[in-house]
Amino acid sequence: MRKVLAGLLPAVLLVAACGGGGGGAAGSGGAQEATLTLNWYPYGEHAPFYYGLKQGIFEKHGIKLKIQAGQGSGKTVQATGAGQTDFGWADTSALATAVENGVPVKSIGVYLQTTPASVQFFTEKNISTPADLRGRSVATTAGDALTKTFPAFLKRNGMQESDVSIQNIDPAGKMAAVISGRTDVLLGFASDQGPTIKEKAGKDVSYLRFSEFGLNYFSNGLLAGRSLLQKDPELVKKMVQATQEAWTAAEQDPQAAADAMKGAAEQLPSPTVVLEQFKTTLTLLHTDATKGKAPGVNSADDWKKTIDTFQQTGIIGKAAEPSAYWEESVAPKG
The missing domain is CATH 3.40.190.10 (Periplasmic binding protein-like II)
Structure with a gap:
């Protein structure tokens, strides 16, 4: 799989000010280096990750995070499963398709629970x-x-x-x-x-x-490869905690979160568009089952509904249990 997927990762568009590469190596101050590959070039939806970097949230949780642009959810999911990136941010439909095709990857928390x-x-x-x-x-x-x-x-x-x-x-x-x-x-x-x-x-x-x-299903969320889940579950847990904290903080100050994206990429939309994109994203964080809960907290029933929808629409051929797609043991709580 590594040979097949070689070269899928796009060029790095932003490296956290603290630097660092991927692969979970130890950085300065004992923080682990980790890469996050987005679903696409940076746009307003991604503001919490950049805000988390600016506010030192990932560093506080012991992660020296590097953010990379993506070239579509499908490629991000495959690269995450192949271990070419530590974490991915991608659409749940792409995840479900990949899992059905044998790609060893799982969701560790869907954040956009109402489809955009x-x-x-x-x-x-x-x-x-x-x-x-x-x-x-x-x-x-x-x-x-x-x-x-x-x-x-x-x-x-x-x-x-x-x-x-x-x-x-x-x-x-x-x-x-x-x-x-x-x-x-x-x-x-x-x-x-x-x-x-x-x-x-x-x-x-x-x-x-x-x-x-009349048609709702899970959209974008955080992913990890099965190999990383087995090899370094502590890094995964730290990433989950830091991501949830970053999204919670960004939700409380959308303007500051949008401002944190300045310079993220040449393709970044204008500040006005970035803010509007992020404000729209904030309307997508919950279903009726997760209202009042922290970002990234998922419901097993919502997973089942999403999987059923994917089967009915032909995205996947056969519906499996949520555990085939979602690693609940490390997923966000609260």
């Missing part, structure tokens, strides 16, 4: 319900989780794929397609593309969120 999956469009399009999508052109990316779950979203709202015109476009091109008018809407995360489109086009953007129209 949505249909996005300029408000002037006068789209307010899924039925208004009939006859519209939809920008999607072939093979991603959104494309796989969109038919289920349509079906739950009395429609089918033939009611819309699907246009497969690369991830970066979807926004350009909507801005130029080449497509009416796009499929994306409410915590990602929308604020950027609004800023670039100078027009209001609206959403049909899957979660508000």
Whole structure:
């Protein structure tokens, strides 16, 4: 697997000011070096990790953290399972697919428990319900989780794929397609593309969120390879504790958390967009079962619902027990 997945990790975009490499080596002051690979280039959703670095939260827990950009959840999950990164931040659908294909990786806490999956469009399009999508052109990316779950979203709202015109476009091109008018809407995360489109086009953007129209499932969370879970469970526990503390602190001061991302990457959106992205992310942290609990605390019932949804939508062929995907023994508590 290491040979197959060699070269998957993207270039490092940010190294914590304290430096350090990966692999759990001891750093200055006794802190362990660890790498975290994101699902994509840094954007507002990732603010808690940068805030945690700035506030010394990871260092306090004995971790010298290095953050790396990702190139999609699928690659991040595979790299985490192969031990090419200590931890990953990726979509649960990509995790479930990888586990079914034998990749030795597990979730150690899903943070975005309400999916940010949505249909996005300029408000002037006068789209307010899924039925208004009939006859519209939809920008999607072939093979991603959104494309796989969109038919289920349509079906739950009395429609089918033939009611819309699907246009497969690369991830970066979807926004350009909507801005130029080449497509009416796009499929994306409410915590990602929308604020950027609004800023670039100078027009209001609206959403049909899957979660508000009958289809919810787990999205992004923290991952670790089975090898690391067995070899160094203490490092995993420290990372879990530090991540939960960083997200809790960021939730209490969104502006400071967004500001902490300054200089994270050349591709980073403007400060206004980063803040809006993070504020939207904060609306996705819980389900009814976890309201009032700390970020990252998961419910076994929510896991079962998510797994069932993935099976029904064809993301996975066979549903397994939550323990196949989620290492509850080290997951966040509180």
